[in-house]
Amino acid sequence: MRPRLHSFRLAGAGLVAIYTALMSGADGITKFIAGQFAAPQLYAISGLIVVILSILADRHKTQQRGLRTGCPKAMALRSAATVIAVVSFFHAFRLLPFADVFLFVGLIPIFAGLMSGPILGERVRPAAWAALVAAFVGVMCLFPQGLHGLEAGHIWALLASVLGTFSMIMARYIGRVEQNALAQVFYPNLAIAITMGLALPFVWKPMGLSDLALICAYAVLLFMGRWVLVVALGRLEAYVVTPLMNLQFAWMVIIGAVFFGEFPSAGTYLGVAIVMGSGLFLIWDQLSPNLPPKPRLGPPGNLRSDP
Template sequence: MRPHAGGAAITMGVALTALYTALIAGADAITKLFGQAYAAPQLFAVSGFIVAALALAANARGPRRRGMRTACPGAMAVRVVATVAGSVAFYHAFRLLPFAEVFLFIALIPLMTALVSGPVLGEEVRSQAWAALMLGLLGVWCLFPGGLSDMGAGHLVALLAVALGTVSMVASRYIGRRDDNLLAQVFYPNLGLAVAMLAALPFVWRPMGLADLGWAAGYATLLFGARWVLVAALRALPAYVVTPLMNLQFVWMVALGALAFGEVPGVMVFAGAAIMVAAGAWLILDQTLETRRATRVVPAE
């Protein structure tokens, strides 16, 4: 009997998502560091071109040199616009808010993605998945240090960033179902980001030393790896399963926030993170059981 293909895909999707959280957490830490001294176009113009160049280099060295053709130009355009606007919004959110508060809004992505992925992607959102998403929402409430009454401009920017990020991820999964050219999904959003930021760069440019250029290059490398891995994860698992697992990113950011920026979350922050991780584990268990039921071999009569 052959190995269970559905189970292998789930395992791979979980592993890819966990790797994504580590890579993107490192990139976000550099974003917060840059935000203290530079405007968004300065980081994104440099990093966007670097990531696009890395995508071209990876394509040239790969066994299937398909170029950057895409079978879904319309959906790709939506992904590019959402990625550019969302990146700028998240950049400002990191400048205005501590990591814990930014990740409160990032944790809203599973619920928003579930609402959108149903009608757009035709994915069934099972009752167990909704229950797990509600559990994750409870975790979000624990992660909000000041309560909703303290919502300010930074929180509104973060909410806008999450909405745009959700559009980008749903578009990515839509493309991934119809086109297996993963590098195109890395290349075009970052090229669009670089070109858009280049237009604003003359108005905000500040001289950069070698150390800051090195941080920008490091950010681009981490972002390239993270986005490539995320696209692959969204092909292996439904969007409403991948997005709750992305809350593992919060664990990395707690450590980086404490080490790099002296941010020490309270007990409720850790309680909320534990609840969100449990919600993600619940979704994976439900998806695994459903896949096994759907692919169970019926003995021949």
């Protein structure tokens, strides 16, 4: 049983690595679009595309369960948090360099550790807390000047990180009740498409075919990434998944240098090394032979929004 449990968790770690590559590409497109168009123009179109892709993917499943959810209230909370998080990240990318935004992305594991207890009832081991603290220190290495001179972009980034973490925690919460991963992609993006569509007439600007192609590419990357993340959250504890997501730093260093001319300092590379090391340590700790087997599904925490 133990080898199967290890393989199950290793597969989850691999899915998270794929997710970081997909979302880094989507973030690069967001930064480019944010310099030319308002948030509703990106998210109304991309959200609608993801909704359509979800419906098409659901029609090709062998088990026709549809996109129904057994956790409507929890799904509504996840959807609302997702809408605010994506808009906040949009403004953060518009106002800040990549490195500054990912200072706050690096805080996501800390937020996840704080939320996992009351919402998911998952006990975070002391060794894992040590890895989380190390990850935070690694992110701080990216900014030796500290957090002086906070601007609007930093507030947007902080809000995005908090609500983005809550959305992921809710994904794992819902995953304990149902296994319909597509539903967790469909409903948040439906909420994005509707809310951004309402604002779209007020901010619309003419677009070229190249811009539309970028938004379509963004939607495909987002669809694939969010689907992969939901599946990964069903295989690993939230506090393990979120530090692994800091692998995204490596992708962002490459994208920032190639497409935006942002060349990190030595402190950036040191921070990336510490962050990635803390994520690998969490995987080692999760697969430690001294860790008793833990069932995949468990009782939810104190949040009682759905059965």
